[in-house]
Amino acid sequence: MKAVITIVGQDRVGIVAMVSEILAVNSVNILNINQNILDGFFNMVMIVDMASSKVSLKDMQQILKGKGDELGLDIKAQHEDIFQIMHRI
Amino acid sequence: MLTIQEILETNRMIEQNNFDVRTITLGISLRDCCHPDIKIFCQNIYEKITRAGEHLVRTGEDIEAEYGIPIINKRISVTPIAIVAESCHADSYVPVAQALDAAAKTVGVNFIGGFSALVEKGYTKGDRILIQSIPEALAQTERVCSSINLASTKAGINMDCVREMGQIIKRTAELTSDRDALGCAKLVVFANVPEDNPFMAGAFHGVGEAEKVISVGVSGPGVVKRALEEVRGQDFSAVAETIKKTAFKITRVGQLVAQEASRRMGVPFGIIDLSLAPTPAVGDSVAHILEEMGLESCGAPGTTAALAILNDAVKKGGLMASSHVGGLSGAFIPVSEDAGMIAAVERGSLTLEKLEAMTCVCSVGLDMIAVAGDTSAATISGIIADEAAIGMINNKTTAVRIIPVPGKKVGDSVEFGGLLGYSPIIPVNTFKSDDFIARGGRIPAPIRSLTN
Structure with a gap:
C-alpha cells in the first residue's frame, strides 16, 4: 500500500532528515519527494511504499503527528487512494 | 505519478473548503x-x-x-x-x-x-x-x-x-x-420520496432494498464556491463545467468511502447521494454559491435559475463518478443550516414564497423553515399541499420540514444547535386556507402529457 505524507510549516534545518529517519527505522520506502518553500513556509509531499512497513498506517500517522507537534509542523499521512480516485480516471 | 498540485488541491478542499463525507x-x-x-x-x-x-x-x-x-x-x-x-x-x-x-x-x-x-x-x-x-x-x-x-x-x-x-x-x-x-x-x-436516501431526517430503508445496504452522502458546497471564484465574470457554460468537474471529484471520494465501508462491513454498496448539504459553518453554504454566480443576495431575481444550474450540474458531474447514484442527489436549501440563507432571510431578500419557487428546481423542498408559533395547522397543511403539488406535477421529490416555534413571532430567532443551526422566524402569508384543507380526500394523479 502506498501512502502520501504531506508536511507544512515554518522552514528549518533537518525536516527532510527527520522524516526520512522515521520512515527508514520503520522500513517504509520513499518513492518520490517533492519539496518547495513558499513565503518562508516549507511544503513537502512524499509518496511512500508501506508494503514492508513495521507499523500500520494508523500508527505511522500517530508517530508523524507526534513529531510534527514537537517541531511545530503539520504532518499528515494518508492512504494514496483518496488522491488517485479524485485525480485519475 | 500524482503531482504535488493535485495532492495539495485535495487537502485544501478538505482543510479550507469544508469538504467532507456527510x-x-x-x-x-x-x-x-x-x-x-x-x-x-x-x-x-x-x-x-x-x-x-x-x-x-x-x-x-x-x-x-x-x-x-x-x-x-x-x-x-x-x-x-x-x-x-x-x-x-x-x-x-x-x-x-x-x-x-x-x-x-x-x-x-x-x-x-x-x-x-x-x-x-x-x-x-x-x-x-x-x-x-x-x-x-x-x-x-x-x-x-x-x-x-x-x-x-x-x-x-x-x-x-x-x-x-x-x-x-x-x-x-x-x-x-x-x-x-x-x-x-x-x-x-x-x-415522491426516494427509498434509498441516506440523509436525515428523511432516511428510511425502502421495502425494495436488500437485507442490509451501505449508502453514502457526500457534501461540499464550500468546494464548489471556491472553484467558482476561479471563473468570475465568465459565461454560464464555464459555470456549469466548473460545477460538474468539482462534483465529479467530490463524488469520486464518496464512492471510495462507500466501497471501503461496504467491503469492511461485508454489506452491499447501495448508492451515493451526491448532495451539496450545507452546514451553518462559514464557507459551507449553498446560498453563497448562488451569490458567487453574481447575485447580490440569495433570493434576488435570478436565484431560481442559479439554483437550477447548480442542481443540474452537480448531478451531471456526480453521475459520471459513481457506479450507483440515488437518494436526494442535488443541492439542499435548508434555511437554518446554511449561513448564507440565514443572512439572506435576515436582510429580507429571501422569503417563503421565493423558497417555494426554488424548491421547483432544488433537490428536496422547504427545509428547516422556522415560523411563528401561532401559525395554524391549516396554514401548515396549505404549505405542505403546495409543496406536494410541485413534486407531483413536476415528477420530482419535494418535502416540507417546518418548525412552528411556540412563543416565537416574526422578528425573533431560534437556535437549534449543531448542524441544525439557527434561524430568524420567517413570515408566512396570513390569509387563511382552512376551508381548502378541511375538504380532505385525494387530489387525483396528474396527466403526463400536454406538458405546458
Whole structure:
C-alpha cells in the first residue's frame, strides 16, 4: 500500500532528515519527494511504499503527528487512494 | 505519478473548503422482526439493529483516519415502522421509537431514520397508529427521525394526510416547546420520496432494498464556491463545467468511502447521494454559491435559475463518478443550516414564497423553515399541499420540514444547535386556507402529457 505524507510549516534545518529517519527505522520506502518553500513556509509531499512497513498506517500517522507537534509542523499521512480516485480516471 | 498540485488541491478542499463525507448510512431491513406482541417486536428490532450496526461507527472512524477525509455522521435507516409494526396488537408505536432510540445509542449513531409511513394513496391501520404516535415519539426520543410520504406523481396527493400532518406538526412543536420545537426538525413530509436516501431526517430503508445496504452522502458546497471564484465574470457554460468537474471529484471520494465501508462491513454498496448539504459553518453554504454566480443576495431575481444550474450540474458531474447514484442527489436549501440563507432571510431578500419557487428546481423542498408559533395547522397543511403539488406535477421529490416555534413571532430567532443551526422566524402569508384543507380526500394523479 502506498501512502502520501504531506508536511507544512515554518522552514528549518533537518525536516527532510527527520522524516526520512522515521520512515527508514520503520522500513517504509520513499518513492518520490517533492519539496518547495513558499513565503518562508516549507511544503513537502512524499509518496511512500508501506508494503514492508513495521507499523500500520494508523500508527505511522500517530508517530508523524507526534513529531510534527514537537517541531511545530503539520504532518499528515494518508492512504494514496483518496488522491488517485479524485485525480485519475 | 500524482503531482504535488493535485495532492495539495485535495487537502485544501478538505482543510479550507469544508469538504467532507456527510454520512455513511447503514440501511437495515426489519421485515423479519414482526411479532404480535409489541414488547417482543421491540426486542427483535433492538437486537437486529445493534447486531447489524455493531461495527458501523468504528468502520467510519477507521476510514476517516486512513484517508484523511472527515466523515461527519454515521447513521442507520430502517424499514418504515408503519409496515413492520402493523401486526403488533398495539394502539401506539411510541415504544417502538424508544427501542430505535436505545439501539441508536448502543451503536453510537447520532440519528436513526424510519419512523415512517407511506400513505400517498391511503392509510392502513399501522399508518394511522404511526402518524398519531409521531408527536410523543419525537418528544420522548433523542435520535429518532420520522418521515411521511403523502403524495406521488403516480398516486396523487392524500389530502386527508395533508390535513393531519399540519396538526401532527403543531402537536410535535407543543410537546417539544421546551426545546424550541426541536421535534419538528426531525420530521419530514414528502412527495415522491426516494427509498434509498441516506440523509436525515428523511432516511428510511425502502421495502425494495436488500437485507442490509451501505449508502453514502457526500457534501461540499464550500468546494464548489471556491472553484467558482476561479471563473468570475465568465459565461454560464464555464459555470456549469466548473460545477460538474468539482462534483465529479467530490463524488469520486464518496464512492471510495462507500466501497471501503461496504467491503469492511461485508454489506452491499447501495448508492451515493451526491448532495451539496450545507452546514451553518462559514464557507459551507449553498446560498453563497448562488451569490458567487453574481447575485447580490440569495433570493434576488435570478436565484431560481442559479439554483437550477447548480442542481443540474452537480448531478451531471456526480453521475459520471459513481457506479450507483440515488437518494436526494442535488443541492439542499435548508434555511437554518446554511449561513448564507440565514443572512439572506435576515436582510429580507429571501422569503417563503421565493423558497417555494426554488424548491421547483432544488433537490428536496422547504427545509428547516422556522415560523411563528401561532401559525395554524391549516396554514401548515396549505404549505405542505403546495409543496406536494410541485413534486407531483413536476415528477420530482419535494418535502416540507417546518418548525412552528411556540412563543416565537416574526422578528425573533431560534437556535437549534449543531448542524441544525439557527434561524430568524420567517413570515408566512396570513390569509387563511382552512376551508381548502378541511375538504380532505385525494387530489387525483396528474396527466403526463400536454406538458405546458
